[in-house]
Amino acid sequence: MAVERFPQKMTLKSWLALFILAISTFTIVTTELAPVGLLTPIAEGLQSSESAVGMTVSLYAWVGALSALFASVFLGNVSRKRLLLVLTVVLLISNIMAATVTSYSMLLSARVLGALAHGAFWAMIGATAVAIVPARYIGVATSIVFGGVSAASVFGVPVSNYIGIHFGWRQAFWMMAALSAIAFAGISVLIPHITSKSALGLDALKSVLRSSTLWKIYLATMLAVTAHFAAFTYIEPWLHTQSLLSNAFIPAVLFVYGISGLAGNFLTGVLIDKYLKLTVSMSVLLICAVLFFLGLSDSSLSTGLIFTGMIIWGVAVSGIFVGFQTWVLRMAEDKTFPASAIYVSFFNTAIGIGASVGAWMVSSFSLPLLYIVAATAIGLSVLLVAFIPATLSAKPFRMEKSYESS
Structure with missing residues (x-):
């Protein structure tokens, strides 16, 4: 096998590799969130409570956050392709276990196993996307790969819910097992054997955490993602408060939000390589404006205004x-793996905090106040964004990496 520098131009195989990584992110996010739409049938099938089944989602997120850090310390010297294949197999086994369990404790074990693969996979996949494309395509590559997240929120969870209702919740996990197998086959054929010079271990993590620039990105992410999930977790109850919006239209509103997220991914991919800081800043400000609008409005907004607000929110959240x-990938230089691992941990932690803070505010205060506080929090993240450089000094972004052609 010949060892080459990273490619200077995009090829058909490069685009297909990004597509299979997008399928992989779709699979892992659908696996993570599927129980949300299957709480009742799983609880009935395993003679457990819905709250207990819901804990499998929360536990999945927290274990995933820890596994990302673990992977960057102990698994960084493993071939990227080999590690992705192993993690995909672990995810496949987890979904098969979930489809065949006979007790709640077995389901919990299956979910923990999947979460161990999830965090490491999530930390690895961004660095892998960067390694197989020229530097000028980093934003496009990230948009495509993480477009799987938006697709999962639009199609993955609803499809799992539909399968669970009409064919049984076990068949929903069998579907995710099949997607895991497809991802495994695609990675085997399309992903090159990447040899990275990325720094590894605890020293690499410490080095990343000494970067004031990366800390600003992490804290801005924490603030923005916490605010977003605190608000979005309770968007359905908020929609129910709107007297002019028929309940029959609520699924349509959420579907339009998801489609807008996919469109936002495309738009972000077009803009982000040239206008990274502007894209993030505008996305944050747009969501801030929408949340303030929803929080300060009364309960008689027109259907058109509601749809408009959700479209803007959906498009903008992709920019975030x-x-x-x-x-993170642009500023990490030769530390893409540990930098991504820390980012994944902050992101998953923010999801958990956002949902918890939202629950507390809704129970103790009100939905409108939740949206106003979330708008304020996400707006404050702009102050951090303002002090983050768009690039490393005045030099073009470069990364030490190579790959082995088969």
């Missing part, structure tokens, strides 16, 4: 998710 991830 993809933008911060791209920023």
